[in-house]
Amino acid sequence: MKVLVTGGAGYIGSVVADELLQAGHQVVAFDNLSRGHRQAVPKNAELVVGDLADRAGLDQLLRSRAIDAVMHFAALIEAGESMKAPQEFFRNNTANALTLLEAMLAAGVKRFVFSSTAALFGNPERTPIEEDDRLQPTNAYGESKLLVERMLTWFHQIHGLGYASLRYFNAAGASRPDKGEAHQPETHLIPRILQVALGRTKHVNIFGTDYSTPDGTCVRDYIHVSDLAHAHLLALHALENSPKNSSPLIYNLGNGQGFSVRQVVEVARNVTGHPIPVIESPRRPGDPAVLIASSEKIRRDLGWQPRFGDLKSIVESAWQWHRAYPNGYPD
Ligand code: UFG
Numbered sequence: 215m216k217v218l219v220t221g222g223a224g225y226i227g228s229v230v231a232d233e234l235l236q237a238g239h240q241v242v243a244f245d246n247l248s249r250g251h252r253q254a255v256p257k258n259a260e261l262v263v264g265d266l267a268d269r270a271g272l273d274q275l276l277r278s279r280a281i282d283a284v285m286h287f288a289a290l291i292e293a294g295e296s297m298k299a300p301q302e303f304f305r306n307n308t309a310n311a312l313t314l315l316e317a318m319l320a321a322g323v324k325r326f327v328f329s330s331t332a333a334l335f336g337n338p339e340r341t342p343i344e345e346d347d348r349l350q351p352t353n354a355y356g357e358s359k360l361l362v363e364r365m366l367t368w369f370h371q372i373h374g375l376g377y378a379s380l381r382y383f384n385a386a387g388a389s390r391p392d393k394g395e396a397h398q399p400e401t402h403l404i405p406r407i408l409q410v411a412l413g414r415t416k417h418v419n420i421f422g423t424d425y426s427t428p429d430g431t432c433v434r435d436y437i438h439v440s441d442l443a444h445a446h447l448l449a450l451h452a453l454e455n456s457p458k459n460s461s462p463l464i465y466n467l468g469n470g471q472g473f474s475v476r477q478v479v480e481v482a483r484n485v486t487g488h489p490i491p492v493i494e495s496p497r498r499p500g501d502p503a504v505l506i507a508s509s510e511k512i513r514r515d516l517g518w519q520p521r522f523g524d525l526k527s528i529v530e531s532a533w534q535w536h537r538a539y540p541n542g543y544p545d
């Protein structure tokens with residue numbers, strides 16, 4: 215298949231692009247390079263630098279490249295940032311997704327894999343979280359993605375769009391020592407901790423120590439980026455082989471095990487041998503206390519199996535990348 219990967223220069227999109235190529239698909243990576251990196255795009259993929267708000271550009275792209283399926287990663291992702299500038303999240307994540315879906319409709323592209331998020335659930339009613347549990351985001355980021363999931367149900371029902379929505383819990387780790395997480399500025403926990411181990415910052419802040427969790431800090435379910443990427447391939451192949459109008463594929467993706475912020479720091483101390491000083495700080499607005507996935511559904515339906523089931527191997531892979539590329543990608 216010829217697959218358009220929006221956000222193909224980003225952390226997760228670029229790893230999925232690698233996997234697609236390895237599986238024999240063709241990849242057109244589409245990215246405005248506002249957050250992504252040219253160097254992250256695989257050599258055998260075509261990179262088109264453009265913006266999802268440009269409907270005419272999208273129309274031209276989908277038709278000229280004869281795209282069969284779209285995987286949509288391009289988005290703003292930081293929950294904390296969304297509580298300062300929600301408008302940017304509704305513009306970039308929600309409005310741009312609609313533009314993309316309209317362009318797909320016009321070009322007759324019928325397969326869509328959406329990067330969704332655990333942030334849809336807000337403070338969950340139970341743990342581990344199943345797909346049908348209550349969707350009630352506690353931050354504008356989660357809401358901006360939930361609105362896309364809602365649109366997708368109608369595009370499916372009315373226009374016969376075949377789609378998968380993959381709700382990532384906390385993506386982490388590196389697929390190769392020369393390919394990893396490089397956000398600017400970096401706000402994610404594991405890279406921030408590793409910046410301390412590299413001596414680039416003196417300490418890591420722990421945002422909130424008064425949550426009702428065993429050690430008072432937030433608990434998250436960390437999933438390796440390569441395991442996430444593999445799930446996308448399985449979802450795409452399932453869409454390719456599904457009969458017309460079959461049900462959407464909606465899956466939670468995590469390891470099913472939660473780690474508190476303090477536990478993550480401890481694992482990183484073991485992996486790096488650095489003491490990693492911490493400063494206990496106030497809560498970050500919009501952070502749910504605990505997010506742990508049940509991924510039974512995707513295991514059962516598509517046979518997905520994570521290869522990096524333990525946090526230590528996830529942190530080790532991230533550490534390899536950060537040590538080799540302390541400044542991230544050169545661009
Ligand atoms: N944290 C700290 N100190 C830091 C950075 C983070 O204590 O310097 C804490 C956060 O408060 C949170 C936890 O570590 O409790 C994880 O924070 P991240 O910023 O690494 O990740 P989030 O859980 O906020 O969000 C990430 C993605 C979202 C996705 C979510 C799903 O950025 O896109 O995981 O669980 F929706």
